[in-house]
Amino acid sequence: xxxxxxxxxxxxxxxxxxxxxxxxxxxxxxxxxxxxxxxxxxxxxxxxxxxxxxxxxxxxxxxxxxxxxxxxxxxxxxxxxxxxxxxxxxxxxxxxxxxxxxxxxxxxxxxxxxxxxxxxxxxxxxxxxxxxxxxxxxxxxxxxxxxxxxxxxxxxxxxxxxxxxxxxxxxxxxxxxxxxxxxxxxxxxxxxxxxxxxxxxxxxxxxxxxxxxxxxxxxxxxxxxxxxxxxxxxxxxxxxxxxxxxxxxxxxxxxxxxxxxxxxxxxxxxxxxxxxxxxxxxxxxxxxxxxxxxxxxxxxxxxxxxxxxxxxxxxxxxxxxxxx
Amino acid sequence: xxxxxxxxxxxxxxxxxxxxxxxxxxxxxxxxxxxxxxxxxxxxxxxxxxxxxxxxxxxxxxxxxxxxxxxxxxxxxxxxxxxxxxxxxxxxxxxxxxxxxxxxxxxxxxxxxxxxxxxxxxxxxxxxxxxxxxxxxxxxxxxxxxxxxxxxxxxxxxxxxxxxxxxxxxxxxxxxxxxxxxxxxxxxxxxxxxxxxxxxxxxxxxxxxxxxxxxxxxxxxxxxxxxxxxxxxxxxxxxxxxxxxxxxxxxxxxxxxxxxxxxxxxxxxxxxxxxxxxxxxxxxxxxxxxxxxxxxxxxxxxxxxxxxxxxxxxxxxxxx
Numbered sequence: 001x002x003x004x005x006x007x008x009x010x011x012x013x014x015x016x017x018x019x020x021x022x023x024x025x026x027x028x029x030x031x032x033x034x035x036x037x038x039x040x041x042x043x044x045x046x047x048x049x050x051x052x053x054x055x056x057x058x059x060x061x062x063x064x065x066x067x068x069x070x071x072x073x074x075x076x077x078x079x080x081x082x083x084x085x086x087x088x089x090x091x092x093x094x095x096x097x098x099x100x101x102x103x104x105x106x107x108x109x110x111x112x113x114x115x116x117x118x119x120x121x122x123x124x125x126x127x128x129x130x131x132x133x134x135x136x137x138x139x140x141x142x143x144x145x146x147x148x149x150x151x152x153x154x155x156x157x158x159x160x161x162x163x164x165x166x167x168x169x170x171x172x173x174x175x176x177x178x179x180x181x182x183x184x185x186x187x188x189x190x191x192x193x194x195x196x197x198x199x200x201x202x203x204x205x206x207x208x209x210x211x212x213x214x215x216x217x218x219x220x221x222x223x224x225x226x227x228x229x230x231x232x233x234x235x236x237x238x239x240x241x242x243x244x245x246x247x248x249x250x251x252x253x254x255x256x257x258x259x260x261x262x263x264x265x266x267x268x269x270x271x272x273x274x275x276x277x278x279x280x281x282x283x284x285x286x287x288x289x290x291x292x293x294x295x296x297x298x299x300x301x302x303x304x305x306x307x308x309x310x311x312x313x314x315x316x317x318x319x320x321x322x323x324x
Numbered sequence: 325x326x327x328x329x330x331x332x333x334x335x336x337x338x339x340x341x342x343x344x345x346x347x348x349x350x351x352x353x354x355x356x357x358x359x360x361x362x363x364x365x366x367x368x369x370x371x372x373x374x375x376x377x378x379x380x381x382x383x384x385x386x387x388x389x390x391x392x393x394x395x396x397x398x399x400x401x402x403x404x405x406x407x408x409x410x411x412x413x414x415x416x417x418x419x420x421x422x423x424x425x426x427x428x429x430x431x432x433x434x435x436x437x438x439x440x441x442x443x444x445x446x447x448x449x450x451x452x453x454x455x456x457x458x459x460x461x462x463x464x465x466x467x468x469x470x471x472x473x474x475x476x477x478x479x480x481x482x483x484x485x486x487x488x489x490x491x492x493x494x495x496x497x498x499x500x501x502x503x504x505x506x507x508x509x510x511x512x513x514x515x516x517x518x519x520x521x522x523x524x525x526x527x528x529x530x531x532x533x534x535x536x537x538x539x540x541x542x543x544x545x546x547x548x549x550x551x552x553x554x555x556x557x558x559x560x561x562x563x564x565x566x567x568x569x570x571x572x573x574x575x576x577x578x579x580x581x582x583x584x585x586x587x588x589x590x591x592x593x594x595x596x597x598x599x600x601x602x603x604x605x606x607x608x609x610x611x612x613x614x615x616x617x618x619x620x621x622x623x624x625x626x627x628x629x630x631x632x633x634x635x636x637x638x639x640x641x642x643x644x
Contacts, residue, residue, distance in 0.1 A: 025454060062473065063446060070445060070451065071451040094443060094444075107413075
C-alpha cells in the first residue's frame with residue numbers, strides 16, 4: 001500500500017488504462033501540455049501519451065461530448081474532462097439525449113463506453129457558475145451511470161471500472177477532494193459499481209452521505225461518539241446503480257436515517273434516497289428521515305454566504321440530535 | 325461512371341421513393357404509430373452521397389432518415405418493421421421512424437434532435453483518425469440544423485483536426501414551417517464553410533450526378549487526410565414536414581416548380597436520353613423494386629410486436 005492524493009489516484013487510473021488499451025483517449029479543454037487540466041489531473045499525460053491521445057479542444061462542450069459519443073460508438077473509449085460540473089449543462093443534449101439513449105433507442109446494437117469526468121461541489125468561493133452539484137440531474141436520465149468517489153482508493157478503482165465498462169458514466173469528482181490523501185494498493189484493482197461502503201460502523205443512526213460530504217459525516221460521527229451516539233456512515237460510491245440492499249440493512253439496524261449531499265434539496269439526491277427508504281423500509285424507521293442539503297438557492301460568492309448554504313458537520317450533528 | 329453504377333443509383337432512388345410512398349399509405353391505414361417525416365423528393369442527396377461510400381464508412385442521419393438508411397444499404401424489411409414498431413425491426417421497436425440504425429453497415433443512427441448528429445459525426449471522424457483507417461463519415465442534416473450551435477462547434481473541430489467528414493446539408497428551404505429566408509441572411513449555407521477555413525460547395529440537390537461528383541471530390545479529400553467539406557444540396561421535400569402536414573405555408577408556384585424538378589424523373593430522363601439505357605430495362609427494375617417493397621411490407625405486417633416487458637431491456641450494457 002502507498003499513500004497518494006485523490007488527484008494522483010485519478011491520474012494513475014487514466015495512465016494505466018491508456019497504457020493497457022490504446023483505444024482509451026482523453027479530450028477536454030486545457031487538459032494537454034500547456035495547462036495539464038484545470039485541477040492538474042492530466043499532468044504529464046500529454047508528455048507520456050502524446051497530443052493525439054490527450055487532446056486539447058476548443059471551448060465547445062456540446063461538441064466535445066458529442067465527439068466522444070461518436071468515437072465511443074465506433075470502437076474507441078473516450079474519457080472527457082468537463083472543466084467544471086456546472087458546464088455539463090452546455091453538453092446536456094449529448095449527455096442526456098444521445099449518450100444515455102443510443103444503446104436503448106437502437107435496440108441494444110451498440111455500447112457507448114464513454115466517461116465524463118467533472119468536478120462538482122462548493123467551498124472554494126467561486127460562486128454560482130462553478131460550485132454546483134448536479135449529480136441528481138444525471139440520476140434522472142436512464143442509461144447513465146453516476147459515480148461519486150470520496151477517497152483516493154475509490155477514485156482510482158471506480159474510474160478503472162468506468163473506463164472498462166460499456167456504459168456512459170458521469171464521473172463526479174469534487175474540487176475539495178483533489179488534495180486529500182489515502183492508501184491504495186500497489187497492484188491493479190477496481191472498485192465495482194453499485195456496492196456501497198460502510199465508512200464507520202454504528203448502531204444508533206445511519207448517515208448516508210456522498211462525495212466530499214462523507215468526510216463531513218465522518219467528522220460529525222467522531223464528535224457524536226463523544227456524546228455516546230454511535231453513528232454508521234454509509235458511502236454509496238455510485239448513485240446509479242444504487243446499493244439499496246446495504247442502505248436498507250443499515251436502516252434496519254439503526255432505525256434512523258440522516259441523508260447528506262451537496263446539491264439543492266428539492267428533487268435532489270437526498271430526496272431520492274429518502275423516497276427509496278420510505279417506500280421500501282419505512283417499517284424499520286423509529287424516527288423521521290432527516291435531510292441535510294443546500295437550500296434552494298444558487299451558490300453565493302461571499303465566504304459567509306457560501307458557508308451558510310453548504311452542508312457541514314454542525315448541520316449534520318443538529319439533524320442527528322433531532323431524531324435521537 | 326459505368327452503366328451498372330448508373331442503374332444502381334436509379335434503383336436506390338426508386339427504392340426510397342416507393343418505400344416512402346408505401347409508408348405514407350400505411351400511415352393512412354393507421355399501421356404506423358406516431359409520426360413520419362418522409363424523404364420523397366430528396367432521394368438524389370442520400371444516394372448521390374452514399375454511392376461514394378464503402379460499407380465500412382459511416383453515416384449519421386436525422387429524423388427524416390429512411391432515405392439515408394436505404395441509400396447506405398439497410399434492409400428494406402427490417403427498416404419497415406421498425407417503422408411499424410415491430411420486434412423484428414432494426415431497433416426491436418425501440419426507436420421507430422426517427423431512430424433507425426444499422427451498425428453492421430456503418431449506419432450510426434438517426435438522431436431526432438435537430439443538429440445533434442454533427443458532433444457525433446465529428447467524433448466518428450476522430451475515431452477514424454485515431455485508429456488510422458481510411459474510412460469517411462457522411463453527416464446528413466437540414467437547413468434548420470445549420471442554425472444550431474452544434475453546427476459551429478462540430479464543423480470547427482472537424483476542420484482544426486482535419487477529420488474525414490462530409491457535412492451534407494440538405495437544404496429543403498423549410499425548417500418545419502419556417503422558411504430559410506426568415507432565419508438567415510445568407511442564400512447559400514455552403515458559404516458558412518469559409519468561417520471554418522474549409523471548402524463549401526452548393527449543388528443542385530435534385531441532380532444525383534452533380535451530387536455524386538461533389539461528394540466524390542469531398543470523399544477523396546477526406547480519405548487523403550485533407551479534412552472536411554461542407555456540401556449544401558438545394559432540394560425540396562414533396563410532402564409536408566411530418567404526418568399529414570399539408571404544407572400550406574409553401575407557395576403553390578414554388579411547389580409546382582420544384583415538382584417539375586423531381587430528382588427521380590430527371591435522372592430517369594437522363595438515363596434514357598444520355599445514358600443509353602433502355603426503357604424496358606428500367607421498367608424491369610421498377611417491377612423488382614415494387615416486389616421488394618411489397619415483400620418488406622409483408623414482413624413488417626406479419627411480424628409480432630415486441631413483448632411489453634422488453635421495454636425494460638437494453639438500457640445498460642452487459643457488465644464485463
